[in-house]
Amino acid sequence: FVGMEAALTFSTGYMANIGVMPAMVGRGDAIFADRLNHASLVDGALLSRADFTRYPHNDVAALAGAMAASTARRKLIVTDGVFSMDGDLARLPGLLELAERHDAWLLVDDAHGFGVLGPHGNGALAHFGLESERILYMGTLGKAAGVAGAFVAGSRLAIEWLINSTRSYIFTTAAPPLLAHALLASIDLIEQGDDRRTHLADLIQRLRNQLALTRWQLMPSCTAIQPVLIGDNNEALAAAQALDAEGLWAPAIRPPTVPAGTARLRISLSAAHTVEQVDRLAAALNRLERSAG
Numbered sequence: 654f655v656g657m658e659a660a661l662t663f664s665t666g667y668m669a670n671i672g673v674m675p676a677m678v679g680r681g682d683a684i685f686a687d688r689l690n691h692a693s694l695v696d697g698a699l700l701s702r703a704d705f706t707r708y709p710h711n712d713v714a715a716l717a718g719a720m721a722a723s724t725a726r727r728k729l730i731v732t733d734g735v736f737s738m739d740g741d742l743a744r745l746p747g748l749l750e751l752a753e754r755h756d757a758w759l760l761v762d763d764a765h766g767f768g769v770l771g772p773h774g775n776g777a778l779a780h781f782g783l784e785s786e787r788i789l790y791m792g793t794l795g796k797a798a799g800v801a802g803a804f805v806a807g808s809r810l811a812i813e814w815l816i817n818s819t820r821s822y823i824f825t826t827a828a829p830p831l832l833a834h835a836l837l838a839s840i841d842l843i844e845q846g847d848d849r850r851t852h853l854a855d856l857i858q859r860l861r862n863q864l865a866l867t868r869w870q871l872m873p874s875c876t877a878i879q880p881v882l883i884g885d886n887n888e889a890l891a892a893a894q895a896l897d898a899e900g901l902w903a904p905a906i907r908p909p910t911v912p913a914g915t916a917r918l919r920i921s922l923s924a925a926h927t928v929e930q931v932d933r934l935a936a937a938l939n940r941l942e943r944s945a946g
C-alpha cells in the first residue's frame with residue numbers, strides 16, 4: 654500500500670520510533686533531526702546514543718551543512734512527514750537528496766500523512782512521488798486508519814534487520830489479530846476514500862478562506878492540522894475554553910509541546926466534519942479574537 658517491499662508492525666507509533674532509531678544507529682553514529690519532530694523521535698534518538706544534531710525546522714541548507722561536517726560512519730536523517738503541531742510538510746525531496754549524497758538513511762514519521770496524503774491516501778512519499786531503498790517509512794494506525802498501532806516499511810533487507818534488532822518489537826507482545834482484521838477494513842476505506850479526501854480538502858480551504866484574523870495567525874498549512882497561533886498561554890487556553898463552551902473542540906497547545914511564546918489552538922479537521930461545522934468554527938474564532946483583543 655505504501656510502495657515498499659516489506660513492513661513490520663508495532664503496538665504503537667511511540668514504540669516504533671523508540672525502537673527503530675536505536676536499531677539503525679548507535680554510539681559513534683549520527684542522527685540529524687528536524688527541531689520540530691515529534692517527542693517519540695527525540696526519545697528514540699536519545700536511546701540510540703548516537704550523536705544528535707537538531708537542525709532548524711525544514712532548513713535543508715542547514716542540514717546539508719551539518720551533514721557535510723559530520724565524520725560519522727552511519728548517518729540517519731529523521732523527520733515528521735506532516736509536522737504534528739504545525740501541519741506543514743517536510744521537504745522530503747530535499748532530504749532524500751541529502752541522504753543519497755551522504756549515504757544516509759531517511760526515517761519519515763508519517764503519522765499525519767498516512768491515509769490522507771497522496772493519490773489513494775498512501776501518504777507523504779506518494780504525495781511527493783518518492784521511492785528509495787534508503788527510506789524507512791513509519792505510519793501510525795490510530796489516526797486516519799482509526800485503529801491502533803503502527804508500522805515501519807522499507808526494503809526487505811532493512812526490515813529483516815529491524816525484525817532481528819528492534820527491542821521494542823522483540824520484547825513486547827504482538828498486537829492481537831483482531832486489530833489486523835479491523836485494519837484490513839480501514840485500508841479498504843482509505844483506498845476507496847477519494848470522496849472523503851476531497852471533502853476534507855474542501856473543508857481545509859473553506860476554513861482558511863473564512864478566517865479573518867488580525868492578531869492571531871493562521872499558520873501556513875495545507876493539511877488537516879490547521880493551527881491558529883495565539884502566542885500567550887492564557888489567551889490560548891481561554892480561547893479553547895470559549896470554543897468548548899460552544900461545543901467546538903480545538904485544544905490549546907502550549908510549551909513544552911511547542912516553543913515558548915507560540916501557544917496555539919490546534920484545529921484538526923476530518924472528513925467526518927460538515928461544512929456547517931467548519932462555518933460555525935470560523936465564525937466563533939473571528940468573534941473570539943475580536944472580543945479578546
Ligand SMILES: *Cc1c(COP(=O)(O)O)cnc(C)c1O
Nearest residue numbers: 665666667691693737762764793
Ligand atoms: C501520534 C504520533 C506518534 C505516536 O503514535 P502512537 O501510535 O500514538 O504512539 C508518533 N509520531 C507522530 C508524528 C505522531 O503524531
